[in-house]
Amino acid sequence: MAPSLSPNLPPEQQSASQADRFTRAREVQAVALLEDYVEMIGDLIAEHGEARVADIAERMGVAQPTATKAIARLKREGLATSRPYRGVFLTDDGAALADRVRARHRSVVALLIAVGVPETTAELDAEGIEHHVSEGTLAAFEAYLAQQNRNK
Amino acid sequence: MAPSLSPNLPPEQQSASQADRFTRAREVQAVALLEDYVEMIGDLIAEHGEARVADIAERMGVAQPTATKAIARLKREGLATSRPYRGVFLTDDGAALADRVRARHRSVVALLIAVGVPETTAELDAEGIEHHVSEGTLAAFEAYLAQQNRNK
DNA sequence: CAATAAGTATAGCGAAGGCTATAAATCGGC
DNA sequence: GCCGATTTATAGCCTTCGCTATACTTATTG
Ligand SMILES: [Mn+2]
Ligand SMILES: [Mn+2]
Ligand SMILES: [Mn+2]
Ligand SMILES: [Mn+2]
DSSP states (O other): OOOOOOSSSOGGGOOOOHHHHHHHHHHHHHHHHHHHHHHHHHHHHHHHSSBOHHHHHHHHTSOHHHHHHHHHHHHHTTSEEEOTTSOEEEOHHHHHHHHHHHHHHHHHHHHHHHTTOOHHHHHHHHHHHGGGOOHHHHHHHHHHHHHHHHTO | OOOOOOSSSOGGGOOOOHHHHHHHHHHHHHHHHHHHHHHHHHHHHHHHSSBOHHHHHHHHTSOHHHHHHHHHHHHHTTSEEEOTTSOEEEOHHHHHHHHHHHHHHHHHHHHHHHTTOOHHHHHHHHHHHGGGOOHHHHHHHHHHHHHHHHTO
């Protein structure tokens, strides 16, 4: 059952209960790891033409079997393919997700810097923040950045 | 072993490796749940004078045994106390954490609204974002908000 | 004050996401 | 083409955080 939001209000004004907000944060968390892997695998393919398990593990900062298991989940969810002892590839869905995630990542970093966060800190915090930035928030970030560019 | 940052640079300019950033995001995640419970238990005590397991579970949007288990972890980590069939209480450490987390939560919501995110969306996204906002980012948020108040 | 209702704890399960140790496959150099 | 080095897979373990079902304790009410 979907979380019940306040009825009789236009969607923009519906306020979610505190439980709904926590539930949403948990759901986001469940896909955050997939997002990071997919974005990063896309980077590796762009840079090296391929994504090897060892490189994936190193970039994620995890042990190699941990990466192997995550890749198994990516395959299970239709985001990647791989054959034993060969590299990892993104499906069309995986590549599309990677592009969206990468764009959102960049917008989050840019917005943090725009409001005065030091660049290194922005890059550090963005890695976690990005996954919780909804479409609506992302749109607001981009509008803000566009406005700021106009005014400079 | 701590993540190795680039040496020979002043701290503000040290840029973490991608693996370091992912590792940090995972570490944040490990404490996010504790932060949410502690903040929310503080709210319940302030509102009702006590925090019962059933109310905690309801506000978190989880089953009652799930809340009981989380409370066990809070106790293990020295953030809360409780006696069987009695309410849950925060230790001094727990109460201090709750206050910090609550203040950060409010600043995150305020910043999102300040850059144009609709209020309901801001409240929804903040529940996840807040945990990844470091001290440095929080300071920048508060400076930005103070500046904006001055200019209005 | 006994019976019922409500609240809490416990048992037991599963999925995720970590890890180390080790087996198996592939790759490169000779 | 073989052999050692590298890479990948597999096995087995742990912790956290969900869940349901059920037992037990406390509170309420007739
Ligand atoms: Mn990320
Ligand atoms: Mn990212
Ligand atoms: Mn939160
Ligand atoms: Mn919060």
